[in-house]
Amino acid sequence: MEADLSGFNIDAPRWDQCTFLGRVKHFFNVTDPRTVLVPEWELDWAKVMVEKSRMGTVPPGTRVEQLLYAKKLYDSAFHPDTGDKMNVIGRMSFQVPGGMIITGFMLQFYRTIPAVIFWQWVNQSFNALVNYTNRNAASPTSVRQMAVSYVTATTAAVATAVGMNTLTKRAPPLVGRWVPFAAVAAANCVNIPMMRQQELIQGICVKDRNHNEIGHSRRAAAIGITQVVISRITMAAPGMILLPVVMERLEKLRCMKRIRVLHAPLQVLLSGCFLIFMVPVACGLFPQKCELPVSYLEPELQDTIKAKYGEPVPYVYFNKGL
Template identity: 35%
Template structure:
């Protein structure tokens, strides 16, 4: 996979988000893997078939485990899942709707993060459950707490209505930090495997694990910003226009359309900031790795 430039990484994530790859059958995945193996052994495969096989592998196969990622948790299925969840969060009104929307979103996020993690370390169900509880509690607490705070604001202030539209992003950002931090804490507490450019294991590094988790947190928060900030801010202006006052039933479809576009554009642009196969100088890692046979090592950042 080409990750040499920012735009090549953006294109790679964009291709991974192609919803058609979410529905490939197990037989099609196996056929793609066989095709790639034939190519590595010197077989002549057309460029079109080779690109298609690589696209399927990157979208479906976990880079560490080599196993197929469950369909709803693949990156290629992120638009339909998040379209529903983000619409629910941005449309939530009142205590029960806010709690329900945040709970559903964090349930999906926890499963998605785990499915696309760096799999150097096995995660126990206890740790996964702790991450799930922590993320759900933080997102629900942020959403309910900020809404309660705005309820105490002086009545009639125009900024309160706008501020409420920003609450889902604040809740999701807080939960992302806690969710990824807990789910993947073994990566910076125990370390992750690092490899040379040929893919041979060099050792394990806690510092590389911290870099991987930090990069994923930044990418996730950056990806959430355009999705949970731009559509509600635009709708805040549009819903007061004559057209939407007359056709109020179009507000939700318009919001969903903007959310879908924001996900399709925002996720590749945000995830492309960091390389999936990240590299780091050995001198920046633990002293125990300084005497290894290479000066630069690689690791799977995870998604």
């Protein structure tokens, strides 16, 4: 017996996006690292199925489960604004495999200056690609802006790491292990705003509840980007703060002293254990579709809204990106 798909809306969220738990469930689904291994032809099939579902031309015999799976693949691999396929490394579903390798090695090789510089450079290259891939596509970023963002964030991360390494040489060993997190947090505060500076300059598109474009707001962009920065730092914090404590104790064990070659792989594995939970949790901290009181907007945009609608409009909405 075929399922009745007449009332099925493929763009309707499966879980309540107004609640933190609902958003976490959504991102557990979307950031599933297994989707990175899905072949290109299957991703293309998912896009076709999503588009057909939107037009109401789903092939006979299609089940709801198939459409939900197609939507999962579509959300994990295609940009929400443009519908274009994103590069694999920049997808949020690649945060676990990519992040665990980089984080594990940053935490392992933190003692020498060359190692610190190299792994901070690798991390910021990865972050720059992720930030560009998940940007708000309505605000294009030039090659020059991307280059400036990349160089600035990398310099900030390296300077923070090298400077704090120098200052903490006489501090307890555990303090030195926390230096990579300080560098990552500092770089995120630079990398994300710089990569998305066009949104801060020109404003981000805000819409009414019926998805009609109202205008562009710089204040909305600042709020959205701030939330993204907080999410990224939260994503890294548990692993980069707690894992050094764990490794500090483990490395004192006699058996661990005999297998030093396995310390780095162990840190990579443990980093992955943290990230597999923290990626969806951090992405779900704030709603993707942000609701902002009109009173927070620029005065000229408030006047435009009053003139256009002729009645009080309490909220506007915008997509903050990831």
